[in-house]
Amino acid sequence: MLSLALPNVATWSIAFVATLGVIARPYRVPEAIWAVLGAAALVAAGLLAWPDALAAVGKGTDVYLFLTGMMLLAAMAREEGLFAHIAARAANAADGSQPRLFALVYGIGTVVTILLSNDATAVVLTPAVFAMVKAAKAEKALPYLFICAFIANAASFVLPISNPANLVVFREHMPLLLNWLTRFGAASLLSIVATYVVLRFTQRGSLKSKIERKIDVPELSSAGSLVAWGIAGTGVALLVASGVGIDLGFPTCLAAAITLAAVSVSKKAMLWSTIKSVSWGVLPLVAGLFVLVEGLEHTGILRALADLLHIAAARSEIATAWGAGVIVALATNLLNNLPAGLLTGAAVNMAQVPDKVAGALLIGIDLGPNLSVTGSLATILWLVALRREGLDVSAWRFLKLGALVMPPALLLALGALALVG
Numbered sequence: 001m002l003s004l005a006l007p008n009v010a011t012w013s014i015a016f017v018a019t020l021g022v023i024a025r026p027y028r029v030p031e032a033i034w035a036v037l038g039a040a041a042l043v044a045a046g047l048l049a050w051p052d053a054l055a056a057v058g059k060g061t062d063v064y065l066f067l068t069g070m071m072l073l074a075a076m077a078r079e080e081g082l083f084a085h086i087a088a089r090a091a092n093a094a095d096g097s098q099p100r101l102f103a104l105v106y107g108i109g110t111v112v113t114i115l116l117s118n119d120a121t122a123v124v125l126t127p128a129v130f131a132m133v134k135a136a137k138a139e140k141a142l143p144y145l146f147i148c149a150f151i152a153n154a155a156s157f158v159l160p161i162s163n164p165a166n167l168v169v170f171r172e173h174m175p176l177l178l179n180w181l182t183r184f185g186a187a188s189l190l191s192i193v194a195t196y197v198v199l200r201f202t203q204r205g206s207l208k209s210k211i212e213r214k215i216d217v218p219e220l221s222s223a224g225s226l227v228a229w230g231i232a233g234t235g236v237a238l239l240v241a242s243g244v245g246i247d248l249g250f251p252t253c254l255a256a257a258i259t260l261a262a263v264s265v266s267k268k269a270m271l272w273s274t275i276k277s278v279s280w281g282v283l284p285l286v287a288g289l290f291v292l293v294e295g296l297e298h299t300g301i302l303r304a305l306a307d308l309l310h311i312a313a314a315r316s317e318i319a320t321a322w323g324a325g326v327i328v329a330l331a332t333n334l335l336n337n338l339p340a341g342l343l344t345g346a347a348v349n350m351a352q353v354p355d356k357v358a359g360a361l362l363i364g365i366d367l368g369p370n371l372s373v374t375g376s377l378a379t380i381l382w383l384v385a386l387r388r389e390g391l392d393v394s395a396w397r398f399l400k401l402g403a404l405v406m407p408p409a410l411l412l413a414l415g416a417l418a419l420v421g
Contacts, residue, residue, distance in 0.1 A: 008299040011047045014038050015292045022285070023336050023374050031380075032281040035288025042295040056294035057287045063167050064283050065249030067119075069256035070164075073231055074120040075277045076263060079270065080224035082231075083112070083124050087132035088217040098138060098207035099200075105129055105144050106196055109151035115235045118152035118163050122382040123279075130389045136211040142393070143203035145386065149370075149398075150405055152378040154195035156366045158188040161238045161248055164286075165341040165376075169362050173349065177242035183359050183420055187413040191367055194409040202404060223267045230259025282377075286338070293342040302343065306350035313353050318418055320353075325360035325414045329368025329406070337376045341365045356417060363413050370406040373398045 018038025022031045042048040077083055090108060094101035113121045126148040133141040156163035160170075160180055167174070175183065220228075234255035241251045264271040296302060312320040332340045344361050353361075369375025373383055373395050386393060 007047055008301075010045060011042060011295045011299050012301070014041050014045070014047070015296055018288070018292055019335060019339050022289075022339070030281050031377075032283075032285040032288065035285045035292065037288075039288040039291035039295075042291065048291070048295045048298060052294060052298070053291050056291045059294075060286055060290045062247045062249035063164055063286055065253040066161070066167055067164055067282055067286065068278075069234070069249070069252030069254070070117050070120060071278045071280075071282065072253075072256040072260055072274060073227070073234060074116060074124045075274045076227045076260060076270070077120075077224075077231065078124050078127075079273055079277065080221055080227050080263075081128075081218050082220065082224050082227055083108075083128040084131055085218050085220045085224065087125075087128040088135065088215055091132050091136045091212070091215050092217065094136075094211070096210050096213040098209065098211055101136070101138075101211065102143065102147070102200060102203070102207055103196075105132075106147050106151060106199075109147050110155045110192055113152055113155040114158045114162050116231065117161060118156040118376070118378040119282075119381060121148055121152040122378040123385060126382055126385040127389065130386075130391075132215075135215040138211045139209050140206045141391070143206045145382075145391070146199060146203065146401065149379055149382045150195050150199055150402075151192070152382065153367055153370045153376055154191045154409055155188065156378075157184050157191075157362060159239075160242050161235075161252070163366050163378075165337050165365050166362065167248065168338070168341040169345040169348065169365055170358075174242075174245075174247075175355075176245050177239060180242065183355065183417070184363075186420070187359075187363060187416040190412040190416050191363075191409045194412050195370070195405055198405045198408060199401075202401060223263045223270060226263045226266075227259060230255065230262065234259070289339050289342055292339065293346055296343065297346055302346045302350060305343070305347040309347060309353050309357065310351040313351075313357050317354050317356055321356045321360035321418060322414055324357055325364040325417075326410070328361050328364030329410055330371070332365060332368040333372040333375045336374060336380075337365050337369045356420070359417050359420075360414055363410070363417060367406065367410050367413060370409070371399065371402040 015038060018034050021034030025031060039053060043050050043053050086108060090104040091101060094104055109121055109125055112125050126145060129144050129148055130141055133144050157166060160166045160174055234252060237251045237255050238248055241248055260271060260274060328344060344365060348358050348361060369379055373379050
């Protein structure tokens with residue numbers, strides 16, 4: 001039973017305001033500031049002891065290392081025009097056909113999301129696709145840019161590395177790679193295919209005209225080739241680490257550091273330009289969210305959620321999986337999937353729910369954000385990338401499209417999960 005004691009109400013209020021600030025960014029204050037201020041307010045008000053706050057920050061070490069590595073790789077790829085090179089080649093391979101180009105961009109987005117995480121798709125691939133569409137003289141850029149937003153979430157549970165939220169939800173209970181692929185393989189495939197089918201159908205009217213058959217492909221430098229090899233090597237290292245049950249953060253960060261060092265040998269300016277271009281504010285954002293979740297845990301709300309999950313799963317595992325997946329998918333659009341993932345992960349760890357229920361919650365966390373622009377950090381980063389190019393997509397326009405794209409993918413993915421032995 002939850003207590004409505006004043007300290008608990010104060011903690012919930014601070015967490016709510018901080019989370020709202022992260023999502024809405026009032027006065028254009030960065031997301032990280034709101035999360036850190038909320039965490040500091042809990043400690044300053046005596047609602048959370050500072051040793052507990054420090055311990056909560058420490059729980060995110062693997063996530064920080066993973067994000068650092070991925071952001072370094074993404075920054076190097078952006079600096080060297082790797083994805084712009086790939087996107088231009090895709091445009092030429094389309095041979096003047098917009099439907100073919102649409103499928104090629106979707107395929108590239110899928111691979112980038114799987115191997116580099118959904119944030120990389122939003123941050124790095126979006127401007128590359130915009131440049132490609134402009135060079136190909138397509139009448140409308142948005143159909144291709146929508147791919148970057150939707151595939152960033154639809155393919156984000158193919159591998160543990162495909163979404164930082166995966167690390168947050170499972171924490172120290174991350175399944176081995178073979179178990180992960182067995183559990184989520186069919187669900188991921190259906191999610192990717194369903195998202196493509198609906199997105200392609202809704203954008204069909206904008207893909208009828210011809211485009212340039214031949215556009216200039218930006219030359220890939222030797223440093224860009226090194227980055228490509230570094231990304232491939234990182235993918236292999238992570239697959240091996242996941243396969244043997246090693247935390248993913250350190251291998252990711254180490255592989256990125258080795259790649260950066262190798263590139264910097266031939267291009268001295270690369271080190272500083274890469275470090276400058278990384279969005280370091282993501283790290284204090286995640287740390288602040290870990291502290292906020294720790295504060296909520298002290299109020300008993302997570303224990304209540306865990307007990308509810310445990311009781312429901314004991315009555316019907318399949319029904320709980322379906323219900324929890326759908327509810328969490330909708331909740332991510334109110335809370336954003338990162339804080340929702342932290343709360344869900346903490347409740348899952350407490351409740352020790354069956355694999356199907358934990359998997360359904362993860363699918364909801366990863367796929368639910370395709371409903372609205374507030375659903376995930378990746379979608380917010382996608383909007384920022386669009387604005388840099390002089391484009392804007394209203395929340396209502398995204399919601400109308402997301403309401404068509406997200407539900408079929410979610411239901412098919414949950415259905416596939418339910419059928420796994």
